[in-house]
Amino acid sequence: MIAEQYRNMLSAKSVIREMSQYATKRGEEIGYENVFDYSLGNPSVPTPDEFTRSLIRLLQNEDPVKLHGYSPTLTIPEVRRRTAESLHRRFGIPYTMDDIFMTAGAAAAIAHAIRAVAVPGDEILTFAPYFPEYSPYIGLAGMTLTVVPADVSSFQINFAEFERMLNPKTMAVLINTPNNPSGIVYSTETIRRLADILRRKQEEFGHDIYIISDEPYREIVFADVDAPCVSAFYENTIVCYSFSKSVSLPGERIGYIAVNPACRDGKTIIQMCGQISRGIGHNCPSSLIQLGVAEVLDRTSDLKVYETNMNLIYDELIRLGFSCVKPGGTFYIFPRALEEDAVAFCRKALKYDLVLVPGDSFGCPGHFRMAYCIRTEKVERSLKALRAFVGKEYPNRG
Amino acid sequence: MIAEQYRNMLSAKSVIREMSQYATKRGEEIGYENVFDYSLGNPSVPTPDEFTRSLIRLLQNEDPVKLHGYSPTLTIPEVRRRTAESLHRRFGIPYTMDDIFMTAGAAAAIAHAIRAVAVPGDEILTFAPYFPEYSPYIGLAGMTLTVVPADVSSFQINFAEFERMLNPKTMAVLINTPNNPSGIVYSTETIRRLADILRRKQEEFGHDIYIISDEPYREIVFADVDAPCVSAFYENTIVCYSFSKSVSLPGERIGYIAVNPACRDGKTIIQMCGQISRGIGHNCPSSLIQLGVAEVLDRTSDLKVYETNMNLIYDELIRLGFSCVKPGGTFYIFPRALEEDAVAFCRKALKYDLVLVPGDSFGCPGHFRMAYCIRTEKVERSLKALRAFVGKEYPNRG
Numbered sequence: 029m030i031a032e033q034y035r036n037m038l039s040a041k042s043v044i045r046e047m048s049q050y051a052t053k054r055g056e057e058i059g060y061e062n063v064f065d066y067s068l069g070n071p072s073v074p075t076p077d078e079f080t081r082s083l084i085r086l087l088q089n090e091d092p093v094k095l096h097g098y099s100p101t102l103t104i105p106e107v108r109r110r111t112a113e114s115l116h117r118r119f120g121i122p123y124t125m126d127d128i129f130m131t132a133g134a135a136a137a138i139a140h141a142i143r144a145v146a147v148p149g150d151e152i153l154t155f156a157p158y159f160p161e162y163s164p165y166i167g168l169a170g171m172t173l174t175v176v177p178a179d180v181s182s183f184q185i186n187f188a189e190f191e192r193m194l195n196p197k198t199m200a201v202l203i204n205t206p207n208n209p210s211g212i213v214y215s216t217e218t219i220r221r222l223a224d225i226l227r228r229k230q231e232e233f234g235h236d237i238y239i240i241s242d243e244p245y246r247e248i249v250f251a252d253v254d255a256p257c258v259s260a261f262y263e264n265t266i267v268c269y270s271f272s273k274s275v276s277l278p279g280e281r282i283g284y285i286a287v288n289p290a291c292r293d294g295k296t297i298i299q300m301c302g303q304i305s306r307g308i309g310h311n312c313p314s315s316l317i318q319l320g321v322a323e324v325l326d327r328t329s330d331l332k333v334y335e336t337n338m339n340l341i342y343d344e345l346i347r348l349g350f351s352c353v354k355p356g357g358t359f360y361i362f363p364r365a366l367e368e369d370a371v372a373f374c375r376k377a378l379k380y381d382l383v384l385v386p387g388d389s390f391g392c393p394g395h396f397r398m399a400y401c402i403r404t405e406k407v408e409r410s411l412k413a414l415r416a417f418v419g420k421e422y423p424n425r426g
Numbered sequence: 427m428i429a430e431q432y433r434n435m436l437s438a439k440s441v442i443r444e445m446s447q448y449a450t451k452r453g454e455e456i457g458y459e460n461v462f463d464y465s466l467g468n469p470s471v472p473t474p475d476e477f478t479r480s481l482i483r484l485l486q487n488e489d490p491v492k493l494h495g496y497s498p499t500l501t502i503p504e505v506r507r508r509t510a511e512s513l514h515r516r517f518g519i520p521y522t523m524d525d526i527f528m529t530a531g532a533a534a535a536i537a538h539a540i541r542a543v544a545v546p547g548d549e550i551l552t553f554a555p556y557f558p559e560y561s562p563y564i565g566l567a568g569m570t571l572t573v574v575p576a577d578v579s580s581f582q583i584n585f586a587e588f589e590r591m592l593n594p595k596t597m598a599v600l601i602n603t604p605n606n607p608s609g610i611v612y613s614t615e616t617i618r619r620l621a622d623i624l625r626r627k628q629e630e631f632g633h634d635i636y637i638i639s640d641e642p643y644r645e646i647v648f649a650d651v652d653a654p655c656v657s658a659f660y661e662n663t664i665v666c667y668s669f670s671k672s673v674s675l676p677g678e679r680i681g682y683i684a685v686n687p688a689c690r691d692g693k694t695i696i697q698m699c700g701q702i703s704r705g706i707g708h709n710c711p712s713s714l715i716q717l718g719v720a721e722v723l724d725r726t727s728d729l730k731v732y733e734t735n736m737n738l739i740y741d742e743l744i745r746l747g748f749s750c751v752k753p754g755g756t757f758y759i760f761p762r763a764l765e766e767d768a769v770a771f772c773r774k775a776l777k778y779d780l781v782l783v784p785g786d787s788f789g790c791p792g793h794f795r796m797a798y799c800i801r802t803e804k805v806e807r808s809l810k811a812l813r814a815f816v817g818k819e820y821p822n823r824g
Binding site for chain 2: 031035037038045071075080083087091092093096098101131132136137138143144146147161167168169199235276282293299300308311312313315316
């Protein structure tokens with residue numbers, strides 16, 4: 029007897045993975061440098077030298093028994109303390125180590141956060157377009173993911189639908205700003221309005237409603253963009269952070285939960301994370317990696333290539349007649365496809381070795397995602413292919 | 427609304443942790459070198475130099491974007507392949523990479539294995555004495571942990587009770603040999619008989635019953651001990667391995683699942699692990715650590731201190747009149763206490779700065795565990811304290 033639920037998932041393919049596999053295979057035929065692979069959100073810039081140097085220093089100088097020893101249940105105190113201090117310094121919110129729990133990336137942070145504030149049968153609400161992995165994260169924990177349709181004109185929040193869909197079973201609202209896949213950053217006005225509604229609904233429903241703020245792209249914000257700190261606007265905020273994108277460590281599985289110190293049950297939630305870990309088999313991220321990121325809390329990789337790429341792509345898309353909301357951060361852009369069926373659109377693009385991902389699995393059909401975490405030189409070459417694609421396949425556009 | 431289930435766990439203290447915290451506190455008063463802390467199973471010998479050197483080499487020479495990049499869903503192919511080859515070479519079982527899934531230690535391996543072969547409501551059966559964390563591992567996955575009482579004369583399997591307790595809801599039998607806390611290794615006769623019964627019960631119940639073999643102590647086996655490879659005796663075996671003890675990396679959270687290549691659904695189970703990860707927020711162990719352990723698959727730390735310590739302690743216990751089954755491996759020993767209430771016994775021992783752990787939470791009251799992963803010099807000093815403790819508190823014994 030093997031568990032049917034997981035066995036059945038094997039036949040449901042991830043479109044992103046399929047596209048990425050296609051790109052790899054095509055690369056073997058024509059050379060990967062000739063495949064314009066916009067499928068995967070894998071950072072293209074190296075981690076800061078400080079991270080590498082600090083790992084080498086730890087390995088060379090520390091007692092290996094201590095260095096590789098068990099983390100305490102709530103993760104390494106010194107790392108939690110320094111993370112809290114960094115957040116306090118940067119965002120003005122008085123975090124202490126009691127508000128911090130280190131996790132194996134944002135995925136693990138979300139796995140803990142949802143289990144801390146909801147139980148099977150409860151609803152977690154999110155906004156389209158959204159990261160497709162939210163579905164298994166929430167669904168396999170026995171909860172229901174409710175998706176508020178996108179406001180495609182701005183990719184801010186569709187508040188009318190949001191208010192209609194909020195209900196007493198909604199225990200948390202899962203947001204992702206800067207957003208994968210749209211690249212949009214929620215404005216101060218959006219966050220303020222979201223917080224106001226939630227405060228009102230908490231009263232009405234008689235229970236707390238948490239914002240789970242998934243923030244792996246927090247440090248990738250472009251020039252002059254209004255990028256408010258969510259926690260500053262709402263007490264019951266649980267930040268789920270990952271170092272994957274900011275310091276280019278996606279494979280090292282490192283991030284944290286930071287609960288707003290003003291959250292009434294915040295310290296208890298952090299303590300509970302240590303118990304939740306026991307059930308889902310986490311028991312802390314790697315000790316070495318925890319100590320390593322503690323040395324680069326206030327640093328990032330050299331992220332400016334993403335803005336350069338975005339501007340090149342955005343300008344070309346507009347020139348070609350695409351409808352597109354300009355990203356404020358991340359390394360994604362999410363234009364409207366040139367035909368209603370984005371899957372068909374992306375399939376045609378493959379003929380030009382352009383690997384794009386249809387928006388359907390992000391809860392936003394008719395759009396497509398480009399992950400432009402690739403070298404600028406390749407972006408430039410890809411725009412020629414994009415022009416050829418649009419010119420030949422959609423001659424009446426642009 | 428925070429989840430009561432986890433909140434309530436906060437008041438239920440772990441005895442092991444409490445004892446360990448006492449030891450730390452007492453250490454601040456009298457110097458930790460004077461506290462005979464037998465509470466925690468934290469390895470006391472360093473990781474092999476090869477591990478440290480290979481991490482440094484990777485950090486110095488590899489492209490950081492590649493080195494720290496995402497693992498594929500089923501973890502790094504090259505690491506899986508080399509793990510399979512090492513197991514094949516060492517145990518003669520023809521594993522291939524399709525049978526291997528790297529995990530964040532044995533805890534994560536078990537978290538995946540139970541979800542692959544059982545669903546909420548099913549039973550997982552284990553044998554006392556057992557690692558107390560099995561309760562949250564199984565219970566928080568919605569399954570029932572059924573515990574077969576110990577055969578205290580040998581700490582092999584109590585087969586009469588086992589056969590009585592096996593039932594159609596039993597989807598897996600979770601074993602741990604060499605065993606925490608008893609230090610006992612299941613004999614060839616025990617494994618063979620276990621396998622025979624399970625094969626018979628599979629027929630009778632009309633479904634597979636898996637052995638989930640939790641093997642973090644596999645490499646810590648003492649001289650002349652019969653230590654059979656479980657997989658060699660039973661097709662439906664899922665090995666859950668950890669590098670924590672064998673190469674002293676408990677904090678790095680690295681291990682694997684190895685499904686017997688003869689297991690009919692084995693390759694599917696490995697594929698399913700990639701899906702299970704999505705629900706419990708794992709998404710692979712650290713890439714760097716995966717690559718690091720691939721360099722030390724056939725090595726161990728210098729483990730002989732554990733046998734030296736065991737012999738010193740065992741001989742002294744016998745001299746003092748304790749009843750004790752001699753360990754065949756691990757760094758644990760599990761004697762019978764000198765009074766019925768092992769908690770009271772361990773409390774009295776604290777007066778002599780002996781930190782022992784009562785067996786109650788291991789499903790075996792009346793016994794106590796000593797984790798002798800400490801320096802031999804300290805073991806020797808502790809035996810003086812042990813003699814004083816027994817002489818004064820139990821003058822009629824020994």
